[in-house]
Amino acid sequence: MVPLVEFENLKVRFKGERTVHAINGLNLSLQPGEMLGLLGESGSGKSVTLKTLLRLLPPKRSELEGSVRVNGTDVMSLSGKALARHRGGEVSMIFQEPALALDPVYTVGEQIAETVMRHKGVSRVAAMDVALDMLTRVRIPSPERRLKTYPHEMSGGMRQRAMIALALSCRPKLLLADEPTTALDATVQIQILLLLRELQKEFGMGVIFVTHDIGVAVEVSDRIAVMYAGNLVESGTAAEVIKNPRHPYTKGLLAANLHGAVKGQRLDAIPGSPPALETAPDACSFADRCPQATNRCRSALPPVVDISGQHKVACVLETANV
Amino acid sequence: MTVVADTAEVAEPVRKAPGYWAGVFKRFLNDPVAVTCTIVVLLLILAAIFAPYLGLNDPYKASMIKRLKPIGFPGFPLGTDEQGRDMLARLIYGGRLTLFVGLVPVVLAFFIGSTLGLVAGYVGGWINTIIMRTVDVFFAFPSVLLAIAISSALGAGIINSLVSLTIVFIPPIARVAESATASVRALDYIDAARATGGSALTIIRVHVIGNVLGPIFVYATSLTSVCMILAAGLSFLGIGVRPPEPEWGLMLNTLRTAIYINPWIAALPGVMIFITSLCLNLLSDGLRSAMNVKD
Amino acid sequence: MSKTEASFGQTDRGGPHQPLIIAKDLKKHFPIRSGLLNRKTATVHAVDGISFEVQKGETLGIVGESGCGKSTTARLLIGLIELDDGSIIYDGDALGTDIKLKELRRGVQMVFQDSYASLNPRLTIVDSIAFGPKIHGHADPSGVARGLMGRVGLDPERFAERYPHELSGGQRQRVNIARALALSPRLVILDEAVSALDKSVEAQVLNLLNDLKEELGLTYVFISHDLNVVRYISDRVLVMYLGEVVEVGPADAIYAKQAHPYTASLFAAMPSMDPDNRTEEPPLAGDPPNPIDPPTGCRFHTRCRFAEDICSKTKPKLSVIGGSERHLAACHLQDTTSGHSQALKEVAE
Amino acid sequence: MFAYLIRRLVYVLPVAVGVSIICFLLVHIAPGDPLTAIMPVDATQEEQAAMRSAYGLDKPLPVQYAIWIGKAVTGDLGKSIATGRPVAGEVFSAVKNSLLLAFTASVIAFPIGLLLGFIAGYFRDTIIDRLVTAFAITGVSVPNYWLGIVLVIVFSVQLGWLPSMGAGPGGSGQWAWDYAHIKHLILPSVTLAVVPIGIVARTVRALVGDIFSMDFVQALYAKGMRHGDVLRHVIRNAAPTALSVMGLQLGYLLGGSILIETVFNWPGSGFLLSNAIFQRDLPLLQGTILVLALFFVSMNLIVDVAQAAIDPRIKRS
């Protein structure tokens, strides 16, 4: 089966006032209908990974290497009409701040309908019907009325639902969700997470769900991939990664998430802060913060070790175990 | 102190961070256009200040025989005006008054307007209402109209021009200052400073001024060219600087009829106004981007 | 800890059993102006009569949905906004009658959520921290500041002269903590102080807060929407809904059993950490109601599974439940006399 | 929307009163006797005194203000000292001519300014942007009264293509939209248009640049919108602000054309004003300034309301 998404040795570099090596040799694939949680702290390259799939990075300032394929199509080779069809048609995206990602001067209905018209070539009236249908599907109360409201007239949760309706309106095969619930309250967040889970089943699309909250990743993902400094450090099924974390960074994150922390006891915090990425890494990026780091970690890139089935870890410590 | 050792920062080279203004300065220096314009403006100001020491001809000495001589006439590098006075000397001396009347109102309005805006923005309440509603009333006049109205009411003369232009520029500056102050005041660090028990005056001095002065200053610099053109316009209308003082707007006026004899000479004061205001505008733009001020 | 810093702080007056701070019936309504002549047309009932106390040396966690009035409460406690009603008693002294705001502020300090906005971008780190001691006439403000930097894990040699934008979020939040400590307060209010930080950094800061508390004998009011964090750090937890307290009690007791349906929903909304046991049903539908026009009776009745007529009519009182006299909830279900059909049954269980 | 309109109207009232007080005071703080200009130079003291009381200039200031404002609200702005004609009529016909000029200048300036600004914002930080910006800055830096003189020399005197002054063969009273008249509009309105071109271009450039860097633009691309669609969104977002800048500029054009009208002998409000200034014709001066300022205030009002009407982000409760 052709994987829905396939990154092969992706490297992304930003030029400008200072160079940022945002993605450094990423290998990742996603099967159709699969829901992947992409986990990592701020600046680890999650958003850049997603944007690569839509070719949304600023063309002049970014340099890309490696290959990215969606459904077997090389995304890098797309342009013009094909690219526009790809964006929103094949792959669509939900953003962290729906308040910023929606055009403030168009109604929600217009914005959904516009996408539908563009991709499905239907009339305005038909597109509005689709929009109404989508708003109903994302369980927005009184959808007819909401069709005619502007984004700023909605609450955060409502806006995110509208954003999801927009993203799904053209039945994409792949949905990218960039921290869609970070800005929301816990009670609303869980509503959105469950909604996404449900819609994913209903539409059968593949989803990459970016978050820095392990709990959120667990709630939605079949598989979890942990990113650090522009590369994956560990990936596997949700259960494998949570119950049997192998990379020191993953372990640290779980500890920091107060998973099973005892009150009053010191937390096993990961010391320090992430690297600046000004140069391409030639060793384990985590070595500086790793309590188990050895000279070997600092001298070469870590190997990717298959623990079992899907469970992969990029850490020297695991070589011994295999 | 050892208890927090595990959270201490990973070693980084010791360095002394450059201050904000140092950063602004560096960015400004990297902008060739802004630097060129600054040099031009500085040269003009220096020339104006040191005019008496530049070995120029007497800008007031007239000679009927040598009137309206072309550029390059022996002894008069830029020719002579309608009374045979040396254009070069008059343009340089003219820079004195023109720049004075063009810049001083903005400086005065900067101080007065910023103070009003700061007080209105920080204190709020009815003080804000009084100050800002008054400002609104003055805002109801297009600036040119207001300047002309006040100047014509007060009559010609340098002081009157200064007064009227200052009045014209106080309201816009006060507005910018007020909104900048109000937005800074809403930031948490002001609350944090208030929570430490600092008095309003201390907080304004330490925490507010430094953060609002930038945008106000940039805005004020953008007004200098407007002010200069306006000041020259008042003189041009005959309600600004009085003859025989050399002032570019006035020179433009008195040389108007000479356009038929020696258009280049007649154009010179206009060119000077244009160059100066162009440089002031570009300088202000440079400052704006160096200080990262959004419109 | 050197002598000078200790003597710069405040001394205990009320004794160990006097709560450090008591909030009585605090109210804050924000007017909304619009319409003709900009008249007041509506009020946001941001904080609507809440009472609680904070014991010396404890950490009180405050949780609740966005907009329920957590920050407003914090700002009221430190006098950044004026009370509409109610009173604050600090170590036995009533604010306004026994002590002045300025004195209260030496004992109470605050750390804000947005680490960047809470630092003056034009001041160096050391100047920001030294501001408080300086205006209080301390002899060596920058000495105090450098000492505190060391204590919060920032090498003064390297960081003192830097500006906020040159620091990471975690480092900035350490600076904010140091700044709050500069006047040697006894109570520190942390308003979402760790929410914006990455998980790994958050843990560092939580460790730091625990260390400081122990070392300096501090009392915390810790505001957060992350129940895991609140549980980890708090001794007692206060749950707010639409400007009111719905439940307050020892952290462990509340985590073990939530007395108020809202608290229960809030806990149920936490993402599960078990991939085999994910949340199936959203515990609450929709958003919280608008605080401009809060529901009558129990404010939660519009979203409550157990709501009955009585809930929309009578406002439940905050009362002791389940034996622990420090565990209170405001729910008709917990009140045998409320007339709620499920109330007795619930208690009978 | 209606309530918003009313609120804005009510808000305008105190401003209008303030404006009228300033207008009134302006001409009364002035030194010199306003009657000088119209009396023969050797008129006697009694003759002057008689004239002064005929114009009510011998009463205390507050009384004069009350009389003036009381009449002004009924549309009677008094009589010109210099001509004896009712000020209201004079101002009305002059403002009409100024509006003609200001509108023509706007018709020239706004499309050019919008287009240039849009192009520069779209190609931000490229050579095109820099060229446009340079052009715009030149526009705001050039003293337009001087430009006017230069244009007259070139196009009227040297080339003889366009008339140098006036409002047409029959004067403004016989204005018609034919070439004989329109050609009189060309030079003054082009001169007048230079500054607003610069200002509109610069504002729109910054505006469009900002909008292009907003997140929703990326989101538009992300959902497969083509360039044209994105431009449509950007324009729609920029429209309210651009509209208000243009509205304000129109107001400025009307109030700021005095120098240009003087240069071109255009029978508008600026020309009237400069006559009034030099003749110290108090009622005329007051009336003209008042009408222009009130026009400007109403312009702001209209702009605000229009902006509120087309910008859904503005609360219209």
Place this chain on the structure above:
Amino acid sequence: AGTLRVGMTASDIPLTTGQTDQGGEGMRFMGYTVYDSLIEWDLTSADKASVLIPGLATEWTVDPDDNTKWTFKIREGVTFHDGSPFTAHDVVWNFDKLLVPESEQYDPRQSAQGKSRIPAVASYKALDDFTLEIITKTPDATLPYQLAWILMSSKANWEALDKNWEEVAKAPSGTGPWKLTGFVPRERAELVPNEAYWDASRVPQLDKMVLMPLPEPNARTAALLSGQVDWIEAPAPDTIPALTGNGMEIVSNAYPHNWTWHLSRLEGSPWNDIRVRKAANLAIDRDGLKALLGGLAIPAKGFLPPASQWFGEPTFEVKYDPEAAKALLAEAGFGPENPIKAKALISPSGSGQMLPLPMNEYVQQSLAEVGIEVEFMVVEWNQMINLWRAGAADPSVDGSQSINFTYFIQDPFTGLIRHLSCDLIAPNGTNWGHYCDPEMQALFDEIKTTFDPEAQNAVLRKTHEKYVNDALFLMVTHDVAPRAMSPKVKGFIQAQNWYQNFSGITIEE
């Protein structure tokens, strides 16, 4: 035939109801065109100074027994533009319009312009339809000159227009050679010939004359060069080469106008010393000044232009002789090392002031060279008029010892008497410098009481000789009233007068 389009220097169309405003230009274009006065100026010759001639009065006599009683024969058969006949009763009606506030037709605006022109008039009455009697306050032989100011508007027209002067302004009616057919304030006025004019030789030959106010000199020049007007008043000197270069014609002629410094004769004024006054007059290179004015000036030889019928033969020759000036000053005890200090009032603009700033600076320069140091007090024109009325002793002039004024010197009273008469010392009159000399006063009285025109001219010449010999003013130049016109304009004769005759003009198409 054809249309003559005139660019005036006024900023507005002059008052159209009869007695015009806007000074000499108003009288020129809206006064003597639409209206007539009883006695008029002869505008037919360019070569000799113009003199008074009969207008609406055909002859006038003064009663030999009672020198205050004048009788005027009114011209018969004259009609107003509205068709109503002109009679002696209309003259009375017009006098009442100016002098009697109680009268129905009293018009403050016209009165303000006309009343002060006829100070001699005490009373008047119509003896019959064509005989008018005027009584003067004191014997005053300058009455004919005064009456040349007063224009006659139509009573019938005023009555037809509801006795409303504002309406009359829109549709005025006079007896003049031109009829006003319409005007747009500040923009244009249109005049057409009055074919029924009583003096057939002055019926205009043009089809139409259009007046346009163009106060800005550059705008006037540009308008002429771009063909928007055919005729401009007072082209700026610097534009003249361009005008002539483009085929325009410059017409000029001497006329009774001077550019002087009126000197203060108060206690302490340096000008009280005749040697200083003479020195100042000798210090100025008037030919240089003429160059500054593009040649459009007549260097002053006296207070009146050299061609004036009243110039006489003064012994003091006004010329450029700096050495003599220095000698005179040395005699008075001053010199370049020990200069006299004087303060002078000037204005940067003002009607008829030529180029006040450059000219004054030039004068200042010249005086400095011989040892008179002048400091200027520069005030606005309107302020200047006030200061001129207030007189040299008024505190508002701030101790200034001279005032730069240009004087209209067309008739004995305005030309000579009003400046130096003892009973007209400011602020009661316009004797700004507080000069009072019995000898001069006697001459003035003689002018007023000499009713024979030739004898009166002789007295006037004597008066002017004293003006010059005593160097009572700093006499600088005379204006030549230049006007530029397109070569299409034919048949214009510029009289040596403030007013001009437009009737003979034609436009060559």
